[in-house]
Amino acid sequence: xxxxNNPNSFRNGPDQRGHFxxxxxxxxxxxxxxLLLEVEKAWNDAKADPAFQVELDExxxxxxxxxxxxxxxxxxxxxxGGAKIYFKRDELNHTGSHKINNCMGxxxxxxxxxxxxxxxxxxxxxxxxxxxxxxxxxxxxxxxxMGAVDVERQQPNVFRMKxxxxxxxxxxxxxSTLKDAMNEALRDxxxxxxxxxxxxxxxxxxxxxxELVRDFQSxxxxxxxxxxxxxxxxxxxxxxxxxxxxxxxxxxxxxxxxDPEVEIYGVEAAGRGLETGEHAASLTxxxxxxxxxxxxxxxxxxxxxxxxxxxxxxxxxxxxxxPEHAWLKDVGRVKYVSATDDEALQMFQxxxxxxxxxxxxxxxxxxxxxxxxAPDLPEDHIILMNMCGRGDKDVFAVAQALGVEI
Amino acid sequence: MSRxxxxxxxxxxxxxxxxxxxxxxxxxxxxxxxxxxxxxxxxAGADLIELGxxxxxxxxxxxxxxxxxxxxxxxxxTLARTLEMVTEFRRGDPATPIVLMGYFNPIFSYGVDxxxxxxxxxxxxxxIVVDLPPEEDMDLLAAAGAKDISLIRLATPTTDDRRxxxxxxxxxxFIYYVSVAGITGAxxxxxxxxxxxxxxxxxxxxxxxxxxxxxKTPEQAAAVAEVADAAVVGSAIVNRVKEAGGDxxxxxxxxxxxxxxxxxxxxxxxxxxxxxx
Numbered sequence: 001x002x003x004x005n006n007p008n009s010f011r012n013g014p015d016q017r018g019h020f021x022x023x024x025x026x027x028x029x030x031x032x033x034x035l036l037l038e039v040e041k042a043w044n045d046a047k048a049d050p051a052f053q054v055e056l057d058e059x060x061x062x063x064x065x066x067x068x069x070x071x072x073x074x075x076x077x078x079x080x081g082g083a084k085i086y087f088k089r090d091e092l093n094h095t096g097s098h099k100i101n102n103c104m105g106x107x108x109x110x111x112x113x114x115x116x117x118x119x120x121x122x123x124x125x126x127x128x129x130x131x132x133x134x135x136x137x138x139x140x141x142x143x144x145x146m147g148a149v150d151v152e153r154q155q156p157n158v159f160r161m162k163x164x165x166x167x168x169x170x171x172x173x174x175x176s177t178l179k180d181a182m183n184e185a186l187r188d189x190x191x192x193x194x195x196x197x198x199x200x201x202x203x204x205x206x207x208x209x210x211e212l213v214r215d216f217q218s219x220x221x222x223x224x225x226x227x228x229x230x231x232x233x234x235x236x237x238x239x240x241x242x243x244x245x246x247x248x249x250x251x252x253x254x255x256x257x258x259d260p261e262v263e264i265y266g267v268e269a270a271g272r273g274l275e276t277g278e279h280a281a282s283l284t285x286x287x288x289x290x291x292x293x294x295x296x297x298x299x300x301x302x303x304x305x306x307x308x309x310x311x312x313x314x315x316x317x318x319x320x321x322x323p324e325h326a327w328l329k330d331v332g333r334v335k336y337v338s339a340t341d342d343e344a345l346q347m348f349q350x351x352x353x354x355x356x357x358x359x360x361x362x363x364x365x366x367x368x369x370x371x372x373x374a375p376d377l378p379e380d381h382i383i384l385m386n387m388c389g390r391g392d393k394d395v396f397a398v399a400q401a402l403g404v405e406i
Numbered sequence: 407m408s409r410x411x412x413x414x415x416x417x418x419x420x421x422x423x424x425x426x427x428x429x430x431x432x433x434x435x436x437x438x439x440x441x442x443x444x445x446x447x448x449x450a451g452a453d454l455i456e457l458g459x460x461x462x463x464x465x466x467x468x469x470x471x472x473x474x475x476x477x478x479x480x481x482x483x484t485l486a487r488t489l490e491m492v493t494e495f496r497r498g499d500p501a502t503p504i505v506l507m508g509y510f511n512p513i514f515s516y517g518v519d520x521x522x523x524x525x526x527x528x529x530x531x532x533x534i535v536v537d538l539p540p541e542e543d544m545d546l547l548a549a550a551g552a553k554d555i556s557l558i559r560l561a562t563p564t565t566d567d568r569r570x571x572x573x574x575x576x577x578x579x580f581i582y583y584v585s586v587a588g589i590t591g592a593x594x595x596x597x598x599x600x601x602x603x604x605x606x607x608x609x610x611x612x613x614x615x616x617x618x619x620x621x622k623t624p625e626q627a628a629a630v631a632e633v634a635d636a637a638v639v640g641s642a643i644v645n646r647v648k649e650a651g652g653d654x655x656x657x658x659x660x661x662x663x664x665x666x667x668x669x670x671x672x673x674x675x676x677x678x679x680x681x682x683x
Binding site: 295 | 469472
């Protein structure tokens with residue numbers, strides 16, 4: 001029980017059984033259990049093998065385009081008139097988001113395990129595109145499950161996945177969004193467990209995925225820490241990142257968790273407003289439960305049935321959240337807040353006009369919280385926000401929301 | 407361990423035949439119709455009954471069972487109502503074992519201890535929780551054990567000899583062998599492979615072994631009955647409810663007729679004395 005053994009660190013989780021405090025674990029069908037134990041073993045071997053990290057770093061540098069820049073958002077800083085705002089530019093990665101960091105790591109793991117077939121689930125399509133990309137790069141067939149509703153609202157990404165040679169399967173069961181895509185991917189995995197590696201896109205799912213995805217995404221926070229020291233000679237005062245499943249956020253946060261002077265905010269999607277019930281804020285508006293292989297905060301009714309999430313951002317439209325965030329909420333290390341669809345839409349436009357950066361709708365939620373806190377903070381206060389994805393994929397959805405025909 | 411499960415398998419052993427264990431979804435398509443089906447099952451030849459607890463996100467079930475669950479939920483089914491159905495069933499049938507099958511979140515939400523207590527009062531004999539492997543089932547194991555409810559674990563084609571002891575430890579009632587690495591209602595049964603698996607399990611445990619997944623016809627049920635202690639049929643049965651459209655009488659008649667046919671298949675099978683290899 002690492003978490004309990006070293007109470008002075010927020011970075012030792014999960015314990016050997018995959019728990020972050022009361023969360024996480026491995027709530028999977030028996031068919032998958034032997035494979036999950038195999039993935040865990042392969043991951044532990046890979047972590048202990050310096051050649052694995054060297055190879056991963058090479059691909060991240062020459063293929064994905066890391067390190068991503070640390071950018072001082074001068075015009076937004078001026079506009080809000082308070083704290084200095086920096087963006088970690090993970091939208092500049094190959095494929096347009098932070099998702100490639102994790103996919104590159106997992107495909108190398110799949111190769112180590114000699115699994116010749118890749119499956120993935122996707123919401124906004126960013127993870128699907130990244131998974132299809134690495135599968136193409138390593139010559140493996142790839143099947144991506146995507147909710148039928150998301151297929152409709154993210155057509156550009158669907159087309160990109162197909163261009164990359166992936167098969168995209170629209171999932172019509174349930175609410176036809178990300179959670180249903182994950183159910184369907186798990187069903188495929190249960191059926192094809194012998195030859196298939198499931199690249200999970202966020203820091204959730206059965207152990208070891210939350211840990212594995214976090215470790216692959218921690219490249220964001222590690223780079224940011226170094227870049228900030230170089231640039232400002234000190235750590236940022238505040239970190240902000242959006243949370244769907246929470247992979248970009250945990251990637252930024254994790255290297256800073258043991259720096260008590262750094263205040264950390266995760267921003268969930270409040271959809272049409274928390275009070276309307278139409279939102280995707282599992283931590284703010286949900287309670288603990290078990291879904292998709294882990295115990296975590298979930299949107300659910302009184303009977304423990306999972307309820308549908310709503311967000312204008314398909315990437316945040318998920319009724320659960322990574323278990324490490326659930327734990328970080330309970331222990332109070334990270335503050336979890338939320339931003340509505342409308343706030344995100346405003347920030348989407350503001351960021352485009354002020355900085356010449358069209359953000360994805362996901363980090364536009366994070367920016368909404370930056371907009372709330374920055375004006376009242378002193379000018380020497382540093383906010384670092386993760387710009388985890390670019391908004392090309394969202395222009396159609398945003399145009400529609402703004403009533404513009406394109 | 408539940409006395410009803412133990413008694414039923416002892417009785418079947420004396421009769422020299424295997425059990426038919428139909429799976430029906432509680433509350434599908436509505437509570438009243440599902441109750442009529444449940445009441446009719448023993449007479450139609452069900453030796454034990456698996457009663458599904460509907461869940462929105464059944465990750466190891468195929469379309470048939472998922473749709474059945476969604477029909478039930480749309481009709482207002484809840485875990486509390488499922489337990490009420492068992493209470494009502496027990497008033498007329500004190501002997502047929504009932505095993506609840508489903509996913510953990512509704513139970514966790516209900517409260518594990520409260521659930522075990524209410525399930526025991528209702529007359530539930532066993533629990534199969536698909537997404538609760540031995541690594542995570544300590545709380546439910548303790549709560550169910552305290553109330554004499556069997557926690558029945560699943561073994562699958564991927565459960566190798568190294569892992570099998572973990573699965574068998576603390577399991578009671580019977581062992582549920584999932585005969586295909588896949589979801590419910592998908593692939594058809596490979597009788598040879600199932601027979602081999604049952605023999606392997608018999609080497610490790612004295613518990614009765616039920617085989618499920620992939621059994622659709624009386625012939626397949628008969629083939630399983632020759633090698634296992636029970637044949638479980640699910641998707642084929644819940645499909646009868648779907649095929650009835652909104653016609654409740656047709657749903658009841660369709661399910662019970664299939665169970666009669668399957669039961670005839672099971673009863674026609676001559677039990678091999680399955681030796682431990």
